[in-house]
Structures are given as C-alpha cells and as structure tokens.
Amino acid sequence: MNDFRSTRVPADGGGADRKALWFIREVGLPAIVRSCVSCRSTRHHPTDKFRVNANGKLLDVWMLICCDLCGRTSKIPVHERVHVQSLDHELLVRFENNDPALVRQLTLDAALAGRSSYRLDWTGTWELETDMPFYDLEGDDAAPLEVVVRFELPAPVRVEKLLTAGFGLSRAAVRRMVDSGRIHLPMAVDAKAREDFTLFVTT
Incomplete structure (x- = not known):
C-alpha cells in the first residue's frame, strides 16, 4: 500500500x-438500531457471542446483541429451524466457538439487517x-x-x-x-x- x-x-x-x-x-463496527424492550434506547452492539439451540435434528442460531443503555441482551436470528445436516460443520463449529470474524461478518451484513428489520448506523x-x-x-x-x-x-x-x-x-x-x-x-x-x-x- x-x-x-x-x-x-x-x-x-x-x-x-x-x-x-x-x-x-x-x-469500529456499526451500531444495530432497533428498539430495546426494556428501555427507550435504540442502539445495540454485538456481545461477540452466538447462541446455538438444537431441537432434535433442527437448529436455531442467534447472534446476541446488547443494549448500549440498559445492557439487556437480545437475539438476532441467523438460522431458524434448519436441519443439522444442511449447515456446514465448519460453520457450525465457528458459531459454537463464537468466532470473532464471523461476528464481524454478520454485524456488517446489510441483508441480515433487512431480514431482521433493523438498520445499521455507520457513524x-x-x-x-x-x-x-x-x-x-x-x-x-x-x-x-x-x-x-x-x-x-x-x-x-x-x-x-x-x-x-x-x-x-x-x-x-x-x-x-x-x-x-x-x-x-x-x-x-x-x-x-x-x-x-x-x-x-x-x-
């Protein structure tokens, strides 16, 4: 360079x-703008963690975010009710290990923001x-x-x-x-x- x-x-x-x-x-990463259910704040940032829930052969994967004002943790759905075999094993391991690169990738993902009805503040x-x-x-x-x-x-x-x-x-x-x-x-x-x-x- x-x-x-x-x-x-x-x-x-x-x-x-x-x-x-x-x-x-x-x-820095953009703020996730959506209403907090516990306070009047609309600004959130990722907690750098995912939550993976298995129900039989179906998986739910959420990215966890935290309200900047009150600290309440909420979830952004990344995968919902997907068959365990349809999710790449290496990707699943990255979710389970809270891969920082994957957190960054999904935080910057405008398509995920659109699907989950929030916007990104790049200020x-x-x-x-x-x-x-x-x-x-x-x-x-x-x-x-x-x-x-x-x-x-x-x-x-x-x-x-x-x-x-x-x-x-x-x-x-x-x-x-x-x-x-x-x-x-x-x-x-x-x-x-x-x-x-x-x-x-x-x-």
Missing part, C-alpha cells in the same frame, strides 16, 4: 501522472487514511491524478464528503471541479459509495 501511495510527480516538473491510494479504514465506524501530499488541484498546471479508493468495511460514505476530506477542499470547490469535468467519478458526487472505486483529476 505504501509503495503505491508514494508515486509522485518527478522533481523536474515533468508531466507524469500521479497516483494515490485513499483507504477507508475501519475504526464513527471509519476514517480516511491517505498520505498524499498537498498540491493545488485547482491550479491550471496541476498534474493529472488517479486516486484508488479502497474500503476496509462496507460503510456507505458520501462521495462529496470523501472528496472534501481527501483533497482538503470546500464542498463548493468540489462541486465546481466535478461540474467542470476536472474530477471524473464513476458515480454521482452526492451518491454513497461502499465499494472500491477509482477517480481521476485531469488538467
């Missing part, structure tokens, strides 16, 4: 393109990491720039916010450069991205 980001314009001022890597680094879950040095993007002699944006977690990040943070520009300046064609994006500037993409700044 550091080798990629260290690509710079030649010292003699030549016209070689610049490259940079922006990394959406994970700093405070990411930060932008880049060591790209400053140069005047709005200058007429600015060298072309290619920026690869990579996501460590699928947090929905508004593209405009990403550009203002990465380039150190105002919203108005970002909008002006996008509208003029100086910044080329694979999506609308007011869209939310959650997967890797590449943007370009032209002269």
Whole structure:
C-alpha cells in the first residue's frame, strides 16, 4: 500500500501522472438500531457471542446483541429451524466457538439487517487514511491524478464528503471541479459509495 501511495510527480516538473491510494479504514463496527424492550434506547452492539439451540435434528442460531443503555441482551436470528445436516460443520463449529470474524461478518451484513428489520448506523465506524501530499488541484498546471479508493468495511460514505476530506477542499470547490469535468467519478458526487472505486483529476 505504501509503495503505491508514494508515486509522485518527478522533481523536474515533468508531466507524469500521479497516483494515490485513499483507504477507508475501519475504526469500529456499526451500531444495530432497533428498539430495546426494556428501555427507550435504540442502539445495540454485538456481545461477540452466538447462541446455538438444537431441537432434535433442527437448529436455531442467534447472534446476541446488547443494549448500549440498559445492557439487556437480545437475539438476532441467523438460522431458524434448519436441519443439522444442511449447515456446514465448519460453520457450525465457528458459531459454537463464537468466532470473532464471523461476528464481524454478520454485524456488517446489510441483508441480515433487512431480514431482521433493523438498520445499521455507520457513524464513527471509519476514517480516511491517505498520505498524499498537498498540491493545488485547482491550479491550471496541476498534474493529472488517479486516486484508488479502497474500503476496509462496507460503510456507505458520501462521495462529496470523501472528496472534501481527501483533497482538503470546500464542498463548493468540489462541486465546481466535478461540474467542470476536472474530477471524473464513476458515480454521482452526492451518491454513497461502499465499494472500491477509482477517480481521476485531469488538467
């Protein structure tokens, strides 16, 4: 990653393109937003544990979450009434051992959130990491720039916010450069991205 980001314009001022890597680094898991049955809070976080219940040859698997305010534990169904032979043995062992990677995977799972009627709050879950040095993007002699944006977690990040943070520009300046064609994006500037993409700044 550091080798990629260290690509710079030649010292003699030549016209070689610049490259940079922006990394959406994970700093925490999203909050699980659903009403607590014991208090008025709606924010929960995983307890890092699963509960597996066997009834004959049928299994139920739940992810346990905890209310941030009162501490009440509740369950999110991951598998319900599935035949024991239909669940991969290695996966079952991971549930039984409270595999941290599996907890993270399911906490980030938007499809599971949709099935279980809760939403994810991504506030405070990411930060932008880049060591790209400053140069005047709005200058007429600015060298072309290619920026690869990579996501460590699928947090929905508004593209405009990403550009203002990465380039150190105002919203108005970002909008002006996008509208003029100086910044080329694979999506609308007011869209939310959650997967890797590449943007370009032209002269």
